[in-house]
Amino acid sequence: MIIIMNKACSDEQIAAVEGKVKAAGMQLNISRGIERTVLGLIGDELVVDKELIEILPGVEKVIRVMKPYKIVSRESQSENSIIDIKGIKLGGNQIQVIGGPCSVETPAQMDAAAQGVVAAGCKMLRGGAFKPRTSPYSFQGLGVEGLELMREAADKHGLPMVTELMDVRQLDYFLQYGVDVIQIGTRNMQNFDLLKEVGRLKVPVILKRGMSATIKEWLMSAEYIAAGGNHNIIFCERGVRSFETAYRNMLDVTAIPVLKRETHLPVIVDPSHAGGKAWMVPALTRAAVAAGADGLLIEMHPSPCDAWCDADQALNPQELKTLVNDVGAIAKVLGRELG
Numbered sequence: 001m002i003i004i005m006n007k008a009c010s011d012e013q014i015a016a017v018e019g020k021v022k023a024a025g026m027q028l029n030i031s032r033g034i035e036r037t038v039l040g041l042i043g044d045e046l047v048v049d050k051e052l053i054e055i056l057p058g059v060e061k062v063i064r065v066m067k068p069y070k071i072v073s074r075e076s077q078s079e080n081s082i083i084d085i086k087g088i089k090l091g092g093n094q095i096q097v098i099g100g101p102c103s104v105e106t107p108a109q110m111d112a113a114a115q116g117v118v119a120a121g122c123k124m125l126r127g128g129a130f131k132p133r134t135s136p137y138s139f140q141g142l143g144v145e146g147l148e149l150m151r152e153a154a155d156k157h158g159l160p161m162v163t164e165l166m167d168v169r170q171l172d173y174f175l176q177y178g179v180d181v182i183q184i185g186t187r188n189m190q191n192f193d194l195l196k197e198v199g200r201l202k203v204p205v206i207l208k209r210g211m212s213a214t215i216k217e218w219l220m221s222a223e224y225i226a227a228g229g230n231h232n233i234i235f236c237e238r239g240v241r242s243f244e245t246a247y248r249n250m251l252d253v254t255a256i257p258v259l260k261r262e263t264h265l266p267v268i269v270d271p272s273h274a275g276g277k278a279w280m281v282p283a284l285t286r287a288a289v290a291a292g293a294d295g296l297l298i299e300m301h302p303s304p305c306d307a308w309c310d311a312d313q314a315l316n317p318q319e320l321k322t323l324v325n326d327v328g329a330i331a332k333v334l335g336r337e338l339g
């Protein structure tokens with residue numbers, strides 16, 4: 001952290017800043033120039049509240065040198081983290097596709113979905129048992145029964161299951177049914193108490209980007225999970241709110257290389273909730289892979305027009321298979337491979 005004092009600052013004001021900084025356990029290097037006095041902090045600057053220094057008399061400006069996120073930062077680990085989900089590796093050279101319906105509906109639907117996921121060459125099954133719906137009158141998910149149905153279908157077809165956790169009160173059920181990857185949805189990206197709870201586990205977490213979250217806020221949310229001890233975090237870009245109405249959300253492709261530079265953790269993309277229409281999903285998927293995504297989260301329903309939720313953005317099993325083939329071809333050009 002660098003503290004720039006204003007031109008007219010007094011020695012007493014510099015001493016007051018020094019006292020505050022030393023009380024926080026840091027050392028100070030004072031550099032007196034002709035125009036300005038600059039104070040350089042030595043130590044862990046994250047323990048010092050920037051605003052508490054900025055309000056001190058005589059201080060003009062405070063500049064942080066370190067990133068506010070530590071564990072998730074690439075500065076803390078230069079090589080990519082590879083997350084192991086029941087032997088399936090995410091974050092390495094392989095690109096993983098997670099497929100499945102928006103919500104868990106019936107045993108037959110989940111069985112057909114899991115079958116379609118395997119036939120398409122995907123390695124993990126998604127599906128929501130607890131659904132965050134805009135309207136309280138829309139289908140809210142089957143709840144615990146949905147976890148049970150999904151576990152059955154996933155086990156029958158040898159797939160790990162990925163499902164969204166909305167509330168800490170659901171956590172015991174998630175552990176009971178051995179949820180393999182916990183999804184934290186867009187609406188909960190900054191639910192810090194929920195993040196702290198999943199931070200205490202070892203279960204991999206997909207952290208979706210908040211619909212208007214900056215990349216820095218998103219990284220800080222991941223830091224909450226990591227700070228608790230759970231470093232198995234997967235970022236998922238799912239589009240951000242924009243002025244455009246032609247699609248559901250604007251897929252922020254630029255976020256992929258930015259995140260890959262800022263963090264060692266894997267980055268996946270959900271093209272379904274970005275576009276919001278099935279016909280947009282292939283183009284967005286191809287762009288995501290080309291931009292360096294480590295995986296994809298794609299909605300697929302055995303019969304999209306009968307889906308209880310997000311029907312218009314679901315691919316059918318054949319469309320998913322065709323798309324996964326494309327992913328494999330693009331991966332190959334990039335020296336990567338399909339998981």
Ligand code: PEP
Nearest residue numbers: 128185186187208238273
């Ligand atoms: C979902 O994946 O089912 C979902 C609700 O996504 P998001 O949180 O990105 O809206």
Ligand code: MN
Nearest residue numbers: 102299309310
């Ligand atoms: Mn959905």
